[in-house]
Amino acid sequence: MILLLGANGFIGRAFAAELRRRRKPFLPVTRQSLDYCEFSLLFSYVRKLRPKFLINAAGFPGSPNIDACEHARELTLHANMLLPQQIAHVCTLTNTPWGHVSSGGIFCGAKIVVEGETHVERDLSQPDLRRFLDLHPEAIRGFTEEDEPNFSFLSPPCSFYSGTKALGEQAISEAGNCYVWRPALPFSEEDHPRNFLSKLQLYPKVFDQVISATQTRDFAVACLDLWESRAEFGTYHVANPGFITTRHVAELIHDILRPEQHFEYWKDADEFYRCAAKEPRPNCLLDVSKLLNAGVNIRPIEAALESSLREWRPAHPAFEFQGTGPDLKVLLH
């Protein structure tokens, strides 16, 4: 039995769908069915259920976006740092292997290699840099799992959201038997408020950036493949290989899904932050070599985006919990 926390969330639903497709017995848990944020409840539950694996897909990325985390600091800290810390204790005490959905948003920008020298550029919207990258696409590199987060409270400026995600990783860094999975901007074929492709269609103007992104089904497949192939525990960047610009994603939306929509663009980062955003955005490139070297197959970013747009559909209703497993509260007695 696999225990899935946060099963109703955008990413939790991708795990639930993939587990169902693989016919793996799993128990989807929401705070409503069992308040897994309560240490003693979760501990008793895991001790009795003895799951083979636990997935933590719960967290708070802000709603409608990360700016909201700034106004809900306690909740954000709880969901992104204290909850994973608590789960780590429970899993250590019960000897349960587990995976934690973290975020690539603890990085900002990318590494640029010029004449053999590597430096970090945090703002990938700069016109001079973009012209350089058009001519030398090979000069841009993503952050690896070895790199220290450069968008955290230890490496400011950062958003409150990213700061708490980095703290969450620190809080579980001593946990053995744990995968830390870092997705980039999540998207899928399901129209959903958390879906990067849905968000782009609603923005008055697009902030053109170079980005990594992660298709949520590919994410769930890759994370479960790591576990099922018994890949070494540790941190993995889980994004579709390659990078893309937000402008190109908007063009794909126009060409495939919404020919009637004509996107406009913010002039530069100054205009974007003056007019549209409060918190700095963690747009970044992730290097996924470690994932690929572990033997995980994941399609390139352009193919994943195109298929999500071609298979576009309205959001599914919330996950239906009833009848999918033992009554959670009964198990506690």
Ligand SMILES: NC(=O)c1ccc[n+]([C@@H]2O[C@H](COP(=O)([O-])OP(=O)(O)OC[C@H]3O[C@@H](n4cnc5c(N)ncnc54)[C@H](OP(=O)(O)O)[C@@H]3O)[C@@H](O)[C@H]2O)c1
């Ligand atoms: N969306 C993104 O842009 C993005 C990008 C990279 C990483 N991530 C990470 O992926 C994980 C899942 O995110 P998501 O996009 O699936 O978000 P989501 O749709 O909001 O789902 C998150 C789930 O977390 C649970 N939760 C537990 N404590 C919570 C609290 N205090 N406040 C709100 N929700 C709480 C909720 O489940 P219940 O039903 O149990 O209440 C909720 O359904 C998070 O850790 C997030 O940081 C997200």
